[in-house]
Amino acid sequence: MREQPGQRHSIYHFDNITSAAPDTTRGAEGKMMKDMGKKKKVTAHPGPDEENTGILDFRSVFDSIPGLYIVLFPDKNFTIAWASKHYLAAFGKRMEEVKDRSLKEILNPAGHDYNKQPLLELHNALHWVVKNKQGYMLLQKYNQTKNANGVEELQVRHWEILAAPSFLKNGNVQYLIIRFTDAAAMIRSKEREEKQQQHTRALEELKRENMRRIKESKEQLEVLNVSLGKSIAELELANDELDAFCSSVSHDLHAPLRVISGYVNILLDEHSARLTKDAQKMLDRVFANASAMSRQIDDLLAFSRMGKESIKPAELNMTDIAKKSLGMVLAGKPASIKPRISLDKLLPANADRNMMGHVFTNLLSNAVKYSSKNKHPEIEIKSVALKGRTVYSVKDNGAGFDMKYADRLFGIFQRLHSKEEYEGTGLGLALVKRIITRHGGKVWAKSKPGRGAVFYFSLPASK
Ligand SMILES: Nc1ncnc2c1ncn2[C@@H]1O[C@H](COP(=O)(O)OP(=O)(O)OP(=O)(O)O)[C@@H](O)[C@H]1O
Ligand SMILES: [Mg+2]
Known part of the structure; x- marks a missing residue:
């Protein structure tokens, strides 16, 4: 119990809480106040053991609601009039430790600077509640000291704080009911x-x-x-x-x-x-x-x-084409320079017949020409399937060339041997490259001077 200037406040004055709040229809807080008015009706009849003081009604209402409630006097410091069972349990306090203390003392007992600003805001809010006779809700953050296993521990707690006024019959604010909800x-x-x-x-x-x-x-x-x-x-x-x-x-x-x-x-x-x-x-x-x-x-x-010329693709028997080209290349050549030929059964190709004829004719004429000074010239024609492509090769055991010029071979008028040594214009391989590139294939060569050469060309594998 506590004496307030001009008014005697008592926690036991529950009978005085009326539903005649100035504006109970406004907002969530208003509804809350309205509900509280209703509760008054439910608990308006004191139990037989409580001599009609209203204590049971007041406490039992707030103690039975699973929320952390405190009731404040609307004085300057917002002195605590009462705290609910759940509030005391939550903060590990007894009623005597809370009652008659100011709001500041219970919210910031250690006097943390950090808490000063939120406390000021809360005070302002409560003053507003008293002045406007309406509820108010705010979200706040406080530093609180927790006693964990005998060790003081600082923790930040977020609270949703709901403040609602209760009124005297004359319409003045009698109490401020505060509910803390862990936010x-x-x-x-x-x-x-x-x-x-x-x-x-x-x-x-x-x-x-x-x-x-x-x-x-x-x-x-x-x-x-x-x-x-x-x-x-x-x-x-x-x-x-x-x-x-x-x-x-x-x-x-x-x-x-x-x-x-x-x-x-x-x-x-x-x-x-x-x-x-x-x-x-x-x-x-x-x-x-x-x-x-x-x-x-x-x-x-x-x-x-x-x-x-446009490419006219056809399924080609490449063995036949190679044979025909060979016949043309060797025709009229003296028997002395006719090489020993080894011609595998070649894989078929889907390509232009006439152009493939040019390819073999040029590669074979080179093989014959550049191996003509070998006493036992030999030419080998093969094919192999490789990752969706077919690689054809023409190998000889002739003069060969230095690999550092390998890139030049396929250029127009590029020759690695002199006209005196081997006649020619230097166009054959450029033509081969042009044809094979147009078919989506590649040409390349491997050789060593004096050790013969192998010329390869690849084509997309025929299906
Ligand atoms: N089988 C080979 N062995 C060694 N060198 C070769 C062979 N084939 C080509 N070469 C070299 O590559 C050059 C270019 O060959 P390419 O077929 O384009 O021209 P060419 O044979 O000299 O003349 P053309 O083919 O126009 O009559 C040749 O001059 C030669 O130096
Ligand atoms: Mg040539």
Whole structure:
């Protein structure tokens, strides 16, 4: 019991708690107050052992509700009038330790600085409740000392604090009823929710960033595509122009060459009697060179055609094609340079017949040519299936070459041997490469000088 200025407060004045609160219809707190009014009706009749004081009613109501309740006087310090059973149990206190103490003493007994601000906020809120005669709810964080196994331990506790006024008949606030609810779980779920939201936001940000990058890449790709398209168009144009140039030059060159060869022939046939031996020799050289040039032009034309001609794929018996090419290559060759041939049954291919003929003819003519100085020339033609491709090979035991020039072999007019050693224009392998590349395959070679060479080409395996 405690004397307040101008009013005598008593915890036992439960009879005075009325439902005549100024505004009980507003908000959750209002509802709470309304409910409390109702409870008054339920417990308005004191038990037989309680001499009609109302103590049983008041205590039993708050003690039976599973919540941590304290009842405060609406004075300056908010003095504790009473604490519920569950409140005392939760804080390990006896009623005497709580009663008549100020709110500050029980919420911040150790006087932590940390608690000062929330305490001030709570005080302000309670003043507001008293002034406005309405309930109020707030979420607060206090540092509290816990006695765990004899050791003082500081812990942060989150409370949801609900403050509701009870009224005297004249409408003045008589008590403030405070309910503490542990808000840790709520805070945790809030934190979880916040984390989840952060996570979602981060994911969305990532998604946006990815979309932005994709868009950027797409734009870059489009720019690249446009410039690639341009380059391809330019290249095609250049190729076409080159091919047109090649064929027109070839045709144009053929005619004067024919005239040169024709006149040289006439000179040699009909006027040889009047020519000195040296002059005859010179004319022979002119004729040979004109013929070589004519061949070169033919090769260039073939090379140019091979780049333009459309591929007519067919199921090919590659053994037959290799045999035919071999026949052509060896035709007219002196028996002395005819090599020993080993031709396996080759795997079939799906490719252009005419073009594959050119490939074998060029590889075999090289093999024959560059092994012609070997006393026992040998040529081996094979095929093997490898990871969805078929690899064909032509091997000889001829002059070979240095692998450091291996890349050059397949370029136009690239030769590793001199014309004096082995005649040729240096177009054969360039043609092979052009054909095989157009078929989606590859060409490569292995060799050592004086130890022969193997030339390989691969094609997508025929199904
Ligand atoms: N089997 C081989 N052994 C050694 N060197 C080779 C062989 N095949 C090609 N080469 C080298 O590669 C060069 C290019 O070959 P490519 O077939 O393109 O031209 P070429 O045979 O000289 O002339 P062409 O084939 O146009 O008549 C040759 O000059 C030669 O130096
Ligand atoms: Mg060749």
